[in-house]
Every structure is written in C-alpha cells, then in structure tokens.
Amino acid sequence: MQFAALSSWLPTKNEPLVISGPCGAESPEQLLTTAKQLQELGRVALFRAGVWKPRTRPNAFEGRGEEALKWLAEVKKECGFQITIEVANAHHTELALKYGIDVLWIGARTTVNPFSVQEIADVLKGVDVPVMVKNPIHADLQLWIGGIERIYNSGITKIAAIHRGFHYYGKTKYRNKPMWQIPIELRTQFPDLPIICDPSHISGKKELIPFVAQKALDLGMNGLMIESHYNPSIALSDAEQQLTPKELDKLLSGLIIRQKKTGDAFVLDKLHELRNMIDEIDDELINVIKKRSQAIEQIGTYKKEHNITIFQLERWQEILRTRAQWAEKLGISRLHIERLCQLLHDESIKIQNDVMNK
Ligand code: PEP
Numbered sequence: 001m002q003f004a005a006l007s008s009w010l011p012t013k014n015e016p017l018v019i020s021g022p023c024g025a026e027s028p029e030q031l032l033t034t035a036k037q038l039q040e041l042g043r044v045a046l047f048r049a050g051v052w053k054p055r056t057r058p059n060a061f062e063g064r065g066e067e068a069l070k071w072l073a074e075v076k077k078e079c080g081f082q083i084t085i086e087v088a089n090a091h092h093t094e095l096a097l098k099y100g101i102d103v104l105w106i107g108a109r110t111t112v113n114p115f116s117v118q119e120i121a122d123v124l125k126g127v128d129v130p131v132m133v134k135n136p137i138h139a140d141l142q143l144w145i146g147g148i149e150r151i152y153n154s155g156i157t158k159i160a161a162i163h164r165g166f167h168y169y170g171k172t173k174y175r176n177k178p179m180w181q182i183p184i185e186l187r188t189q190f191p192d193l194p195i196i197c198d199p200s201h202i203s204g205k206k207e208l209i210p211f212v213a214q215k216a217l218d219l220g221m222n223g224l225m226i227e228s229h230y231n232p233s234i235a236l237s238d239a240e241q242q243l244t245p246k247e248l249d250k251l252l253s254g255l256i257i258r259q260k261k262t263g264d265a266f267v268l269d270k271l272h273e274l275r276n277m278i279d280e281i282d283d284e285l286i287n288v289i290k291k292r293s294q295a296i297e298q299i300g301t302y303k304k305e306h307n308i309t310i311f312q313l314e315r316w317q318e319i320l321r322t323r324a325q326w327a328e329k330l331g332i333s334r335l336h337i338e339r340l341c342q343l344l345h346d347e348s349i350k351i352q353n354d355v356m357n358k
C-alpha cells in the first residue's frame, strides 16, 4: 500500500496536525460555541464531532444523527473548518457524503467488524474522501491493518490511522491502554501511513492527556485528536476527558515538538558517532550471546548424559532473582532484565531440546 501525504489532503503544513471538537454533536449552540473558541486558537486543522455515538449500553446519548450534519455544515461555513465525523455503516457514509463532510473516521467498535468496514468501503468506491481508521478495541494489529486495506482497496489513498489505545481487562491507569509497540509496529510495516494519536480516549480523564500527547509526539506520530467542549461538565458523553478550548491551548503550548530529521551537519555527525558506538556494543552483545549458547549446548549434553530434565525450576528462579538484583545495582530496570532473561531462557530450553533429540 502507498499512502498520500497528510499535507496533500489537509490544510496544514505544520505537524503535529491537531484535530479537535466535542465527543458528540449535541446542539447547534454547543458546536458553534466550541468551534468559535477553537478557531480563535488558530492551531486546530480539523473539527471533529460524533453524529452517531456507539454506546456500550442502550439509552445513553446516541448522537443527534442526520440533523447534526446540518449544524456541522453551519460550523464549516461560519468558522472555515474542515469537518470530520465517525461513520459506522453504509447509511452513515452515504449521509456524510451527501452533507459534504470532508474527512471520515471509522471508530474502534467498527474496525473490529470486517463486514461493517467493507460496507463502508463499498460506498466509498470511486469517491475521493480521506478516511481515518481507528485501531480496533482489542490489541489486534492485523485487524487494524485489515480495516485500512479494505478502505485502500476501494481506491482511497488519503488514509490515516488513529491510535486510541486498547481495551485491557487488568488494572491500568488508562481508559484504553496505549500499548505503544502496536502503533510502532504499524509504522514499521507502513512507513508512509500517517498515524494520529487520540490521547482523549487513551486517557479517559483530563489529567493524563498531556503525558500521552507528549509521548505520541516523541514517538513521531503525525497528529493529535483531542476532544474539546466549551463546557465539558455538561457534555452528554465523555465529560471527564473533554478539555475546554482554553485548556487545549495550554496543553498544546506545553508540548515539546521534536524534529523528525535534521540537516545540521554537526548534529548528524555526533549522532553518527553515537550510533557507531551502539553498533559496536550490539556486535559485542551478539558475540556474548553466541558464547552463552555454546555453554548451554554443553549443559544440554551433560544433562543428556546424566539423564537429567532440561527445565530446573530452582535454577530458573535463581537466575531471575540474581539477574534482577544485579540489574538493580547498576540502575537498570528490573523489568527489562527479567524480560531479557525470559527470552534467553526460552532459547536455552530450545537449544537443550535440540541437543536431547539429536
Ligand atoms: C470518539 O472518537 O468519540 C469515539 C467513539 O472513539 P472510539 O471509537 O475510539 O471509542
């Protein structure tokens, strides 16, 4: 897949792109008041609002539907924003196109369902409208890529991915755990696919948003989608995570924007030198791992000769405990070393297994 650059479909030269607006379109007044305040900031490129809200339980605020599309047309006229809304089925998509919505997005609850994504893609055949695809609710990169592919196969190249975190059943401070390795893997597989982070749905509460937004930028994400409402306390959905436009302004001002690349020869030179150092260290590391594997082979042979089982629980517990202690003494993260030991141990079992079966 080859994707169009973000700057080819959005009126923004500056990254990060900022998308903002309320979780849900509630009334013409709410939309216009919020949009005007956002417009004054001069840093929002795209105005978002949910017209149909996918709610976990029935009887919650499910959005105003088609009526809200007329209000959004008014926002576009009054404030000059391009507008983006969520579409979850063919009908939504047809209406969005009918009312001239500029950019569509597919929500997390829709990306999980290939039937729904496909019916949206079918409506979009031959239509030139950008589409942003949120990650599915659960941590399944293939399903995320599959959703993007379905849209791409309908002929659209103006596509962005939105990272909004993943449902996590265990204890976590996030509403949706970011699991940053997943968007990183997506970037690795599709380097030209723009990725936008949605810190609002990752955080679930205002206080966490700046931290998540900064992390997203530090990882080189291309934009932020942040929910805002002129008065979040009366919002009909996601009240705890919406910012006032003023709060959004403060948050954006506090972000450190790092350059993806530099043309400064001095900086490049220094970076090159530091990377050489890493190359040497990795070379050493691989040689050490080779030495370790050879020692493991000897242990495997010895165990075979003396008819001893490969896995020795006490030894494994001792390795984990001592290595974590050694790491801590050197100021290295315990967790990091425990993970590394796990990897080494898995390989060690495999090597010994091979020896036993020879
Ligand atoms: C939203 O953006 O308001 C929304 C419903 O998000 P998600 O699909 O990420 O839950």
Ligand code: MN
Pocket (backbone or CB within 6 Å): 023, 024, 227, 237, 238
């Ligand atoms: Mn929301």
